[in-house]
Amino acid sequence: MAISEEQVRHVALLARLKLTDEQVASLGEDLNSILGHIDTIQQLDLEGVEPTAHALDVVNETRADEVRPGLPRELALRNAPEATPDAFVIPRIVGGGDGA
Amino acid sequence: MIDLSRLTATQIRDGIADKLFTAREVAEAALGRIEALDGQVHAFNQVTAELAYAAAERIDDAVASGVVLPVLAGVPVALKDNMNLVGTRTTCSAAILEGHESVYDCTAVHRLLEAGALPVGKCNMDEFAFGSSTENSAFGPTRNPWDLDRVPGGSSGGSAAAVAAGMATLTLGSDTGGSIRQPGALTGTVALKPTYGRVSRYGCVAFASSLDQIGPFAKTVEECAVALGAISGKDPMDATSVDRPAEDFTAALHEGVRGLRVGVVTDLLEAEGCSAEVRDSISAAAEVFASLGAEVGEVELPSTAHGLSAYYVIGPAEASSNLARFDGIRYGRRAEEAEDVLDLYMRSRAEGFGPETIRRVMLGTYALSAGYYDAYYGQAQKARTLIKRDFETAFSRFDVLLTPTAPTTAFRIGEKSSDPLSMYLSDIYTIPVNLAGNCAISVPSGLGAETGLPIGLQIIGTHFAEAVVLRAAAAFEAAVGFDPTPPLVREVQG
Structure with a gap:
């Protein structure tokens, strides 16, 4: 199934990628070429086959609910593009405008 | 100066223990080789001389005080740049992470260093490990030491090239669909992807969490076995790491393959896109196993x-x-x-x-x-289930399976970069192994009859069968006697 330019733009929004018109066009071509190959799995008769999410039979693991040290705040903030000594700084999410 | 390309990890450790040379001299030799060759190869994103010398000093102090040295004491190692190590940047060769400082250690790296290794640097890779040529690095491609106009494979191309050029004795890579084994094949190095869950991924930037696994590159099978022993085992920080008793992967390494059931995967060997020189080399490899006393048969994996x-x-x-x-x-x-x-x-x-x-x-x-x-x-x-079943059926008849590691020898820089699908096809032999969670090694089978470049034999084992895979690889390696020294390195050796 061919993927349209409109679908490329929709997926880019879901993926949080601001693409240029040029990128939308070339990604459309690339995705159609790749999906053209991948589409063979849609023709497989997989009725009754269980999906594999994980190659080994593993069970969920929990640890004791005990407080233990995490990454110190200073280190957690070390690579932040913008931070105060105790928080990440991000653009305003709510409100805005004068006096907000 | 010590020529590291002639010494294995164990020889380095033993040489330091026997006071033939110091760990500092080993660090100098590795850093000297990087200085001499990395301008041409570009295997490194960052060289960490200070960390290497500091680790060397600890080893030399241990020698002076008579302490028994750990298994990788004084061995120069380098790490794919998706593994965190405090004191280094971890960039994944991506612009978005340029300058990213590691704030904790990757468990596998930590274990390697606990075993006495000297960290000489962080290796270039395809950005976030997406690729099969190391051309997708935001910091420029790595070149293949066998031919600087060609790719080293990827995504762990820097780790592979570093070993091939003798700039590190042992390196770590990560393998999601072939990113350790395929560059191993293209650079004439030995490259091991352990079973899913064998090695903790904590501190390695995640690509595909149901597939990713860390593993070693080296010049010899024995070194990969030593490295695997050092890095494997349960880690509470990675819930997918499997709790198994510690194993000495070198113990049975030289026991040979007499009676070992070896299956040649014929449908993969005959797949479209596999070059004649690769097919011939792998067919010859099967005959080597037969001549060593293995029971060689044929098998198909149709779902792959x-x-x-x-x-x-x-x-x-x-x-x-x-x-x-x-x-x-x-x-x-x-x-x-x-x-x-x-x-x-x-x-x-x-x-x-x-x-x-x-x-x-x-x-x-x-x-x-x-x-x-x-x-x-x-x-x-669901298709993954069928692939897994094919392997299970094959492993009921055989101990190990043989395929090529990659369909061709190293391709030219730029040759496949404009066609994503043709690049993806570089991994047709390695991908099914990740989907099924098996272990596999790529070991050089010789130089191509047409291209004169290294070819890799992939030896696949079932879950946690690394000891058998390594034994088969060691027997094959000894029989073939491949010289892993690229022409570039012969020049600096003089």
């Missing part, structure tokens, strides 16, 4: 024909989810003058990701999106 398709749904789907964390908030490059937080996310990601990363994130997001999930992700997971 869908491996590439399943992988290019599952891999990108998991990657698109894992890469959601790169949003310009907690780490990484942030777009300037964003209008609002959505604009900040969207521009930080689009500006900080390279073309292949964008392609994979788009592909994965599409495959997981409403209306397509069942058709792609659901089908791919």
Whole structure:
């Protein structure tokens, strides 16, 4: 199934990628070429086959609910593009405008 | 100066213990080789001389005080640049992580250093491990020491080239669909992808969490066995790491392959796209096993024909989810003058990701999106079941399976970079192994009759059969007597 330019733009929004018109066009071509190959799995008769999410039979693991040290705040903030000594700084999410 | 390319990890450790040379001299030799060759090869994103000398000093102090040295004492190692090590940057060769400082240690790296290794640097890779040539690095491609106009494979191409050029004795890579084994094949090195869960991935930047596994590169099978022993084992920080008793992977290494049931995977060997020189080399490898007393037979893995398709749904789907964390908030490059937080996310990601990363994130997001999930992700997971069953059936008859590691020898830089699909086909032999969670090694089988470049034999084992795979590889290696020294290195050896 061919993927349209409109679908490329929709997926880019879901993926949080601001693409240029040029990128939308070339990604459309690339995705159609790749999906053209991948589409063979849609023709497989997989009725009754269980999906594999994980190659080994593993069970969920929990640890004791005990407080233990995490990454110190200073280190957690070390690579932040913008931070105060105790928080990440991000653009305003709510409100805005004068006096907000 | 010591010529490291002539010494194995164990010989280095023993030489230091016997006071033939010091750990500092070993560090100098590795750093000297990097200085001499890395301008041409570009295997490194960062060289960590200070860390190497500091580690060397600890080893030399231990020698002076008569302490028994650990197994990798004084061995120069380098790490793929997706593994965190405090005191280094961890960039994944991505612009969005340029300058990212490691704030904790990757468990596998920590274990390697606990075993006495000297960290000489961080190796170039395809951005976020997306690629098969190391051309998708934001910092420029790595070149193959066998032919500087050719790629070293990928995505762990820097780790492979570093070993091939003798700039490190042992390196770590990560393998999601072949990213250790394929560059191993293309650079004439030995490259091991352990069983899923054998090695903790904590501190290795995640690509596809149901497939990723860390493993070693070296010149010899024995060194890979030693390295695996050092890095494997349960880690409470990675819930997928498996709790198994410690194993000495070198114990049975030289017991030979007499009576070992070896299956040649004929349908993969005959696959379209496999070059004649690779096919001939692998057929000859099967005869080597027969001559060593192995019981060689034939087997098919028909469902692996869908491996590439399943992988290019599952891999990108998991990657698109894992890469959601790169949003310009907690780490990484942030777009300037964003209008609002959505604009900040969207521009930080689009500006900080390279073309292949964008392609994979788009592909994965599409495959997981409403209306397509069942058709792609659901089908791919079911196809994965069939592939897993094929391997189970094959391993009921055989102890190990043989395929080529890659369909061709090293290709030219730029040859496949404009056609994503042709690049993806480089991994047709390695991908099914990740989907089934098996272990496999690539060991050089010789130089191609046409290209004169290294070819890799892939030896596959079932879950946790590394000891058998390594034994088979060691027997083959001894029989073939491949010289892993590229012409570039012979020149500096004089």
